[in-house]
Amino acid sequence: MKPNLTTNPTRMAPGFPLQKMLSTLWRQRLSFIFLAPFLICFTLFILVPVFMAMFMSFTTYDGFHTPKFVGFDNFITLITQDQIFMKYALPNTIKFAFFVGPVGYALTFFLAWLIYQLPKSIRDIVALAIYAPSMVGGIALTVVWQAAFSGDYVGYLNNFLMKFGFINAPILWLQSPDYFLNIMIVVTVWMGFNVGFLAMLAGFDTVNRELYEAGRIDGIANRLQEIYYITVPSMKPQMLFSSVMAIVGTLKAGAISSQLAGGPVSPQYSGHLILNHVDDYAFQRYELGYASMVSIVLLVISYFAMRLSYRLFGPKEGE
Amino acid sequence: MGAIIYQFKKMSWSEIVLLISLMLMAAFLFLPILFIFNHAFKPFSELFNYPPTFIVRQPTFQNFNDLIMKTSAGAVPFTRYVFNSLIVVVCTVFAVIFTSLLAAYVLSKHKFYFKSLVMGVIMLSLMYAPETVGIPRYLIISWLDINNTYFGHILPFVASPVAVFLMKQFIDQIPNDLIEAAKIDGATELRIFVKLVLPLAFPAVATIAIITIQAVWGDTQASTLFMQDETMKTLPYYISTLASAGTGGNTIAGQGIAAAAGLLMFLPNLIIFLLFQKRMMETMVHSGVK
Numbered sequence: 001m002k003p004n005l006t007t008n009p010t011r012m013a014p015g016f017p018l019q020k021m022l023s024t025l026w027r028q029r030l031s032f033i034f035l036a037p038f039l040i041c042f043t044l045f046i047l048v049p050v051f052m053a054m055f056m057s058f059t060t061y062d063g064f065h066t067p068k069f070v071g072f073d074n075f076i077t078l079i080t081q082d083q084i085f086m087k088y089a090l091p092n093t094i095k096f097a098f099f100v101g102p103v104g105y106a107l108t109f110f111l112a113w114l115i116y117q118l119p120k121s122i123r124d125i126v127a128l129a130i131y132a133p134s135m136v137g138g139i140a141l142t143v144v145w146q147a148a149f150s151g152d153y154v155g156y157l158n159n160f161l162m163k164f165g166f167i168n169a170p171i172l173w174l175q176s177p178d179y180f181l182n183i184m185i186v187v188t189v190w191m192g193f194n195v196g197f198l199a200m201l202a203g204f205d206t207v208n209r210e211l212y213e214a215g216r217i218d219g220i221a222n223r224l225q226e227i228y229y230i231t232v233p234s235m236k237p238q239m240l241f242s243s244v245m246a247i248v249g250t251l252k253a254g255a256i257s258s259q260l261a262g263g264p265v266s267p268q269y270s271g272h273l274i275l276n277h278v279d280d281y282a283f284q285r286y287e288l289g290y291a292s293m294v295s296i297v298l299l300v301i302s303y304f305a306m307r308l309s310y311r312l313f314g315p316k317e318g319e
Numbered sequence: 320m321g322a323i324i325y326q327f328k329k330m331s332w333s334e335i336v337l338l339i340s341l342m343l344m345a346a347f348l349f350l351p352i353l354f355i356f357n358h359a360f361k362p363f364s365e366l367f368n369y370p371p372t373f374i375v376r377q378p379t380f381q382n383f384n385d386l387i388m389k390t391s392a393g394a395v396p397f398t399r400y401v402f403n404s405l406i407v408v409v410c411t412v413f414a415v416i417f418t419s420l421l422a423a424y425v426l427s428k429h430k431f432y433f434k435s436l437v438m439g440v441i442m443l444s445l446m447y448a449p450e451t452v453g454i455p456r457y458l459i460i461s462w463l464d465i466n467n468t469y470f471g472h473i474l475p476f477v478a479s480p481v482a483v484f485l486m487k488q489f490i491d492q493i494p495n496d497l498i499e500a501a502k503i504d505g506a507t508e509l510r511i512f513v514k515l516v517l518p519l520a521f522p523a524v525a526t527i528a529i530i531t532i533q534a535v536w537g538d539t540q541a542s543t544l545f546m547q548d549e550t551m552k553t554l555p556y557y558i559s560t561l562a563s564a565g566t567g568g569n570t571i572a573g574q575g576i577a578a579a580a581g582l583l584m585f586l587p588n589l590i591i592f593l594l595f596q597k598r599m600m601e602t603m604v605h606s607g608v609k
Contacts, residue, residue, distance in 0.1 A: 030508055037421060115341060142577070
């Protein structure tokens with residue numbers, strides 16, 4: 001990457017390019033001092049771990065012996081031999097990510113839009129009620145989901161469904177592979193109205209009101225067209241921030257699987273996401289090299305998800 | 320209140336229908352929180368009721384009592400977890416605000432080499448989730464020899480790309496002329512930062528405080544991976560052990576205690592959010608990625 005020469009060239013010291021650069025750097029030292037605390041921590045706990053994971057993904061490493069370089073063996077194993085990954089972790093993650101990502105995102109937008117139609121005094125209360133579950137955090141809510149989806153007569157969902165005659169016998173929601181992933185999705189979407197939701201809600205405020213007037217004159221007939229032609233293009237920046245937050249949320253959501261299952265692995269791998277696969281290999285089997293490789297695959301997937309959101313909502317050339 | 324009633328009178332029929340359906344929706348989404356509130360105050364007998372009840376009939380503090388008693392009998396008293404959590408949250412929040420504000424100010428208002436590179440890396444790492452690289456982080460913590468210390472809790476959270484990004488977007492709104500004027504008046508960079516940028520960026524500071532508190536207060540990764548010493552673990556870790564013990568024999572008996580603990584986890588978040596809600600919305604207006 002080429003350094004960004006933002007300083008005025010005429011003010012630079014004469015001499016060789018390197019010397020020039022050094023003297024400019026020296027004049028800018030204050031900026032770097034201000035930046036230093038962040039950059040040091042960033043390097044130490046974000047940059048280095050990611051590069052280490054990349055390096056470790058080419059090794060076999062158990063945490064005690066020195067890592068042994070094995071080239072692309074881990075990747076080949078993943079594609080050809082890892083049945084659990086191919087049969088459970090990957091399809092589960094794709095399904096989970098689809099519903100929690102794009103579907104959850106659309107839902108977030110829709111809800112935020114509906115709330116925005118309310119008068120301002122009531123808006124905050126409704127927004128708070130919807131934002132609250134994401135504030136509680138997964139750990140504290142585990143008790144709620146365990147009670148709600150409990151497999152006996154006392155479980156709230158079972159009790160409710162039986163009272164209205166939808167089912168005759170209680171269903172083992174959290175022990176049965178048929179329901180586990182779906183419950184995970186519902187729970188995650190439920191808790192997913194997070195910072196991104198607030199960003200969207202705030203984004204509606206940034207839309208220029210006059211555009212709606214202009215739109216009506218130009219023949220926009222209904223609210224849907226208004227959203228499509230005016231609202232969404234006007235608040236693209238917020239939409240982008242929100243979608244990046246949605247990707248992060250989806251990445252992090254692996255923990256919900258073990259929280260609901262009460263153990264590292266969900267019943268018959270029904271809720272096994274890629275992140276659980278990483279944890280399984282790292283902290284149950286101590287195959288750190290292999291686990292790192294899986295986590296790198298996950299990071300690459302999320303990187304492309306982010307590229308896609310930039311495509312959709314990012315600034316276009318000339319904007 | 321009067322303002323709200325006035326609003327109702329002004330609303331059209333379709334708006335009232337919308338309001339009612341949204342209220343129902345919000346109430347539905349709010350159920351888990353109501354549940355925690357009610358469950359935490361249920362006496363033992365009501366936890367076992369069939370059919371299960373939602374609303375508590377005879378509220379008691381028994382569960383909170385049990386929560387404290389249960390742990391005081393164990394190796395680590397409950398208060399120790401709370402103390403650890405408080406220390407970690409307070410230190411982390413100040414560290415994050417300090418580093419992010421400094422970095423964001425420089426990225427927003429200064430010109431220097433590698434600025435676009437640094438900004439690009441931050442934009443890329445917005446999607447970073449620490450959970451994905453738990454293993455290398457664990458190794459780094461071991462090499463730095465900060466296992467079982469408060470540093471092991473705090474340092475991994477200090478660099479927060481989201482915080483820097485939100486802060487930078489907000490500081491972008493502060494007019495350059497203002498800073499130039501201060502410079503002409505002879506203010507040093509440090510003075511400008513403390514007297515000018517800090518007060519003006521307060522909404523963003525509050526927002527970052529909220530986000531950080533929510534992340535750190537609920538985090539179990541540091542306690543699980545970096546802390547082997549039981550006395551150094553935090554409240555959410557303890558609660559997660561309660562909840563997973565619940566899948567064993569005493570599901571329901573443990574539930575009351577876990578709900579009480581869950582309520583303790585939730586209340587600080589709620590209070591801080593309510594205090595700073597306005598500031599947060601002010602910041603989110605500028606959250607756009609441009």
